[in-house]
Amino acid sequence: MKIAFIVFDGITWLDIIGVYDPITRLRSLGYIPDLSWDICSYKQEVSDNFGLKMSTTRIKPNLGEYDAIIVPGGLGARRLQFDEEFLDWIRTSLKVKNKVSVCSGALIFGAAGYLRNKRATAHFLELNALKPYCKHVVDERIVEDGTVITAGGVSSSIDLGLYLCEKWAGKEAAAKIRERIDYKK
Amino acid sequence: MKIAFIVFDGITWLDIIGVYDPITRLRSLGYIPDLSWDICSYKQEVSDNFGLKMSTTRIKPNLGEYDAIIVPGGLGARRLQFDEEFLDWIRTSLKVKNKVSVCSGALIFGAAGYLRNKRATAHFLELNALKPYCKHVVDERIVEDGTVITAGGVSSSIDLGLYLCEKWAGKEAAAKIRERIDYKK
Numbered sequence: 001m002k003i004a005f006i007v008f009d010g011i012t013w014l015d016i017i018g019v020y021d022p023i024t025r026l027r028s029l030g031y032i033p034d035l036s037w038d039i040c041s042y043k044q045e046v047s048d049n050f051g052l053k054m055s056t057t058r059i060k061p062n063l064g065e066y067d068a069i070i071v072p073g074g075l076g077a078r079r080l081q082f083d084e085e086f087l088d089w090i091r092t093s094l095k096v097k098n099k100v101s102v103c104s105g106a107l108i109f110g111a112a113g114y115l116r117n118k119r120a121t122a123h124f125l126e127l128n129a130l131k132p133y134c135k136h137v138v139d140e141r142i143v144e145d146g147t148v149i150t151a152g153g154v155s156s157s158i159d160l161g162l163y164l165c166e167k168w169a170g171k172e173a174a175a176k177i178r179e180r181i182d183y184k185k
Numbered sequence: 186m187k188i189a190f191i192v193f194d195g196i197t198w199l200d201i202i203g204v205y206d207p208i209t210r211l212r213s214l215g216y217i218p219d220l221s222w223d224i225c226s227y228k229q230e231v232s233d234n235f236g237l238k239m240s241t242t243r244i245k246p247n248l249g250e251y252d253a254i255i256v257p258g259g260l261g262a263r264r265l266q267f268d269e270e271f272l273d274w275i276r277t278s279l280k281v282k283n284k285v286s287v288c289s290g291a292l293i294f295g296a297a298g299y300l301r302n303k304r305a306t307a308h309f310l311e312l313n314a315l316k317p318y319c320k321h322v323v324d325e326r327i328v329e330d331g332t333v334i335t336a337g338g339v340s341s342s343i344d345l346g347l348y349l350c351e352k353w354a355g356k357e358a359a360a361k362i363r364e365r366i367d368y369k370k
Contacts, residue, residue, distance in 0.1 A: 050213075055230070
């Protein structure tokens with residue numbers, strides 16, 4: 001099982017770290033021993049709007065190689081929904097079975113054409129912007145429709161991480177990881 | 186108001202990003218316009234145990250310059266509690282009015298001598314390790330005792346971030362930021 005975490009300038013770090021934390025414990029706690037992931041972007045290092053920088057591990061790989069791609073939000077996502085070069089790269093994930101977004105990351109999936117005829121959600125301030133891309137925009141924490149899973153704003157990333165833990169490794173794994181990260185229901 | 190976020194190899198990223206996100210919104214939403222912060226460490230770039238790397242902005246500054254220092258946990262914190270050179274640097278924060286830890290970061294404060302005669306908490310798996318350093322170890326989400334605030338495991342970092350928002354900018358600011366990051370009570 002191989003995951004691509006997508007990062008970009010103007011990211012909201014909690015959007016991705018909130019899902020990264022529970023998921024990576026699937027490997028460290030032994031639930032999915034062969035789980036692997038890359039931090040993917042169009043450049044070597046990306047920064048949030050405050051200047052906090054993280055290094056990426058792969059630049060523009062073919063995303064079709066992955067079992068899951070996870071796209072966070074942030075002010076950068078609003079801009080990237082209009083960047084055709086970036087969207088063409090994202091579209092290499094068309095056949096990926098788990099296309100997952102958090103927060104305003106849904107706008108990128110929308111612009112890539114992944115939400116046509118689908119129910120989807122995003123950060124509550126971006127629901128209107130999401131409408132032109134979807135069949136139904138809903139204000140729910142996590143929405144799964146076919147191969148696409150969209151989650152709400154920022155902190156819903158942790159719920160999303162636990163949701164994916166359950167989907168990929170079962171209820172017991174998700175419950176153990178929830179306990180380990182001390183996340184209350 | 187000037188904050189030092191302390192980072193190190195073997196960090197749990199969610200420990201720090203969960204508190205970084207709400208706090209930095211105190212500036213972007215205009216509640217504390219002159220809020221500033223540094224990402225401080227003993228080296229240029231630090232990594233979690235999976236290899237996810239972030240850049241630091243200051244190397245071993247005198248922490249006495251700051252109004253708050255925030256120390257996260259992770260496997261690295263367990264090791265650093267026995268690293269006297271690292272602890273000597275942390276001790277430059279002795280007079281800082283807000284000495285804040287998340288998760289196993291409390292072990293670093295304990296080893297630095299900051300928890301003597303104090304109530305404190307940590308990740309629930311580290312409460313025993315914390316005992317020799319404290320007057321009372323308690324299993325609570327957030328514990329404030331004098332100039333030291335300790336928080337529980339991993340996801341309690343978000344609660345801690347909102348707690349500090351309220352402490353520094355009031356209930357209304359904290360409520361607004363909680364709403365913005367879509368964090369349910």
